[in-house]
Amino acid sequence: MGWFSRFLSKKAPEAPAEAGAGAEPEAPAQRVPAHIQRLARAGEPGGASVEEALATLRSVRATTDEGLALDELMGRVGAKPLPDPVAVAGASSLVDRGEPALALKLLSGATSSSALLLTADLRAERGEIPMAVALAERVLLRDLDHPGARDRHRRWRAALGLDAETRRVDASSATVATSEPDAPFLLLREVARGGSGAVYEAEDRELGRRVALKVYHQPTRDKEQLLHEAHVAAELAGPGILRVWDIDPDHGWLALEWAHEGSLRDHIRARSLGSFVPIERWALPLATALGRVHAAGWVHHDVKPANVLILGAEGQSFADFGTARRVGEPSPPGSLGYVSPERMRGRASDPRDDVYGFGRILEDVLSALGDGALTARWHALTTACLGPDEGRPADGRALATRMRVEATG
Numbered sequence: 001m002g003w004f005s006r007f008l009s010k011k012a013p014e015a016p017a018e019a020g021a022g023a024e025p026e027a028p029a030q031r032v033p034a035h036i037q038r039l040a041r042a043g044e045p046g047g048a049s050v051e052e053a054l055a056t057l058r059s060v061r062a063t064t065d066e067g068l069a070l071d072e073l074m075g076r077v078g079a080k081p082l083p084d085p086v087a088v089a090g091a092s093s094l095v096d097r098g099e100p101a102l103a104l105k106l107l108s109g110a111t112s113s114s115a116l117l118l119t120a121d122l123r124a125e126r127g128e129i130p131m132a133v134a135l136a137e138r139v140l141l142r143d144l145d146h147p148g149a150r151d152r153h154r155r156w157r158a159a160l161g162l163d164a165e166t167r168r169v170d171a172s173s174a175t176v177a178t179s180e181p182d183a184p185f186l187l188l189r190e191v192a193r194g195g196s197g198a199v200y201e202a203e204d205r206e207l208g209r210r211v212a213l214k215v216y217h218q219p220t221r222d223k224e225q226l227l228h229e230a231h232v233a234a235e236l237a238g239p240g241i242l243r244v245w246d247i248d249p250d251h252g253w254l255a256l257e258w259a260h261e262g263s264l265r266d267h268i269r270a271r272s273l274g275s276f277v278p279i280e281r282w283a284l285p286l287a288t289a290l291g292r293v294h295a296a297g298w299v300h301h302d303v304k305p306a307n308v309l310i311l312g313a314e315g316q317s318f319a320d321f322g323t324a325r326r327v328g329e330p331s332p333p334g335s336l337g338y339v340s341p342e343r344m345r346g347r348a349s350d351p352r353d354d355v356y357g358f359g360r361i362l363e364d365v366l367s368a369l370g371d372g373a374l375t376a377r378w379h380a381l382t383t384a385c386l387g388p389d390e391g392r393p394a395d396g397r398a399l400a401t402r403m404r405v406e407a408t409g
Contacts, residue, residue, distance in 0.1 A: 032068065032072065033065070033068075035048075035056055036056065036060070036065065036068055036069050036072055037072070038052065038053075038056075039052075039053050039056045039057070039069055039072060039073070039086075040072035040073065040075060040076065042082060042083055042086045043080075043082065043083040043086070044080065050083045050085050050086060053083070053085075053086045053089075054085060054086065054089055056069065057069060057086070057089045057090065057093065058089075061093065066093065066097075069090075070090060070093060070094060070097075070102075073086070073087075073090040073106060074102065074105070074106065077105050077106060077108065080376065081109040081110065081379060082106070082110075084110045084111065084112035084114070084115050085112070085114075087106050087107055087109075087110045087115060088107070088110065088112070088114050088115050088118055090103075090106050091103035091104075091106045091107045091115075091118060092118070094106060095122070100122050100125065100126075103118075103122060104119065104122050104123075107119045107122075108383060109379050109380075109383050111363055111366075111367055113139045113142055113143055113146050113149070116135045116136075116138050116139050117135070117136065117139055117146070117148065117149060117152070119135055120132040120133075120135035120136050120139075120152060120156075121152075123135065124152075124156060128341070129156050129159050129160055130160065130341035130342065130344040130345040131341040131388075132152070132156050133153065133156045133157055133160065133162075133341070133344055134339065134340065134341045134344060136149055136152050136153040136156065137153065137336050137337040137339070138337050138360070138363075140153060140336060140337065141336055141337030160344065160345070162344070184204060184205045184206050185202040185203065185204060185205065185211065185213050185255065186202060186203045186205055187200045187201075187202050187213065188200065188201045188202055188203060189201050191212070191262075192263075192306075195217075196216055196217060196222060196225065196322065197214055197215050197216040197217055197222075197252075198214075198215055198217070199212055199213065199214045199215075200212070200213045200215065201213075201258065202255075204245075204255070209245075209258075210258040210260070211245055211255045211256060211257070211258050212255070212256040212257065212258050212259065213253055213254075213255055213256075214253060214254045214256060215252060215253045216252035216253070217252075218252070219249075219250065219251060219252025219253075220252075222252065223249045223250075223252070225322050226247065226249050226252060226253075226254060226322075227247075227249050228321075228322065228324075229254065229320070229321050229322040229324075230244050230247045230254055232298060232321040232324045233321050235296065236292060236293055236296060236298065236321070238289075238292060239285065239288075239289060239315070240285055240286060240288065240289020240290075240292070240315070240316070240317050240318060241289060241292075241293075241317055241318055242256055242257050242259070242309055242317040242318065242319040243256065243257040243317075244256055244257075245257065256319070257309075257311070257317070259309035259310055259311050259317070259319075260311075260312060261310035261311070261312055262309070262310060263305060263306050263307070263308060263309050263310065264305040264306075264308035264309075264310065264316070264361065264365070265304070265305035265306040265308075267310070268305055268364050268365060268368045271368055273365065273368055273369055276365060276369070277369065277375070278407075279362070279365070279366075279375060279378050280403060280404075280406070280407035282315065282316050283361075283362065283403060284400060284403050284404065284407065285315050285316065286308065286316055286318070286358070287358065287396055287399045287400040287403050288396070288400045289317070289318060289396070290303070290318070290354055290355075290358060290395075290396030290399065290400075291395065291396030291397035291399070291400050292396070293318070293324075293354070293396060294327075294351040294354070294395040294396045294397065295395075295396075295397065297326055297327050298321075298324050298325070298326060298327070299324065299325055299326075299327055299331075299349040299350065299351055299353060299354055300318060300321065300323075300324050300354050300357075301323040301324060301325060301331065301332055301334060301349065301353065301354070302320055302322075302323050302334060302335055302338070302357070303318070303338065303354045303357030303358055303360075303361065304335050304337075304338045304357055304360065304361065305361055305364055305365075307319045307320045308361065325349040326349065327348075327349055327350065327351065328348050328349060329348060329349045330348060330349070331343050331346075331347065331348060331349050331350075331353065337360065338356075338357045338360050339353075339356075339357075340352065340353045340356035340357075342356075342389060343356075351394065351395035351396065352389055352392050352393075352394060352395070354395075354396065355385050355392055355393050355394075355395065355396070355398075355399050356385060356386060356392065358385055358396075358399060359381075359382050359383075359384070359385025359386040359392075360385075360386065362378060362381065362382040362385065363382050363386065366378060366379065366382060377406055378406060380406075381402060381403065381406055384402075385399070
C-alpha cells in the first residue's frame with residue numbers, strides 16, 4: 001500500500017474483527033506498472049522526462065491508476081524534489097481529489113511561478129493570507145504580468161488592510177539634489193537608483209580611492225535617515241558589513257566602500273554565478289555577519305540580493321542599513337518579494353524576518369544555478385527559511401549553525 005493510500009485509509013475507522021477470528025493478512029501489494037515507476041523517478045537518471053511524466057499524469061487522470069501514481073509521487077516528498085511542472089500537475093490532481101494538504105506537501109520546495117501561485121491559492125484557502133501575499137510577491141518580482149498574480153496580490157493585500165498594490169518606483173521621476181555634491185569626489189557613473197537616493201561610482205580626489213557615493217534625493221527631509229544608516233553601519237563595522245568612509249548630512253551624501261564586482265543581484269541577472277559554488281563559501285560568512293547584526297540587537301529589514309555587495313578577495317558584505325530597526329521596534333515597509341508573512345501581518349522587528357530574506361537570496365541563487373548535485377542539499381534549508389516561524393532558524397546565529405551542518409553533511 002502506497003503513502004497516499006495509507007493516508008486515506010486512516011480517515012475511515014477500521015472494521016472490528018469478528019470474535020475469535022485471527023488477524024487477516026494484509027492484501028498483497030499492488031504491482032506498480034513500469035510507466036508509473038518511471039513517473040516516480042521523473043527528472044532522475046532512468047526516470048521519465050518532464051514531458052513523459054506530464055503525459056503519464058494526463059493518461060491516468062480519473063482512472064484507477066491515478067491514486068497509484070499519486071502514491072508514487074508522494075513517496076518523493078522529503079527526498080529529491082520533483083521537477084516543478086510535475087509537482088504542479090500532481091498537486092492539481094490532489095486538489096481535484098479533495099486533498100489540499102497533500103497538494104501543499106507535494107509542492108514543498110517547488111519554486112516556479114506556477115508552483116508558487118498554486119501554493120498561494122492553497123494557503124489563502126486555509127486563511128493564511130500573509131503567506132499567500134508573500135508567495136504572490138515572489139511571483140511578481142520575477143514576472144509582473146504572470147497570469148492572475150497581480151489580481152491575487154491586490155485582493156489579498158486588501159484583505160490584510162494594506163494598500164491595494166505595491167508599485168515599483170519610477171526611477172525617472174527621481175532627481176538628485178545636485179549633480180555635483182559639495183564633496184571631494186569625482187563622479188564617474190551612476191550605478192543604482194532608488195526612491196531615496198542614487199549611488200555613483202566616484203573617486204576621492206584627495207586620497208585617490210574609489211568609493212560608492214550615495215546621494216540622497218532630498219537631503220533636508222532625509223537627514224535623519226542618512227545619519228541612522230551611517231551610525232548603524234559604523235556600530236556594526238566588521239566582516240560582512242560594508243564600511244562607511246565619510247558622510248555629510250547637510251549635503252546629503254555618504255561615501256561607502258566600493259564593491260568593484262557589483263551586487264549579488266547583478267550576478268544573478270547575468271547568470272555569472274560560477275564563483276558562487278560551493279554555496280557555503282559565500283553564504284556562511286554572510287549568515288555569520290547577519291548573526292552579528294542580530295546579536296547587537298538590530299534587524300536589517302532589507303536583506304536581498306541588491307544589498308549584498310561583492311568585494312572580490314574580501315568576500316561579500318551587507319549594505320544599506322537605512323531601514324534597520326532595533327529588535328521589538330515597529331517594522332518599516334520592505335522590498336517587494338523579500339518581506340516575511342509575519343512582518344506583513346504587522347509583527348514588530350524580529351531577526352526571523354531577516355532569515356526569511358536570506359532564504360529568498362538562497363532561492364534566487366539556487367534558481368539561477370539550476371538543480372544540480374552541487375546545490376541540491378541547500379533546498380531543505382531554503383524551504384525552512386521561507387516556511388513558518390516554528391521551522392525557521394531563529395536568527396543569523398542559528399542560521400549559520402544550520403549552514404555548517406548542511407556544509408558538512
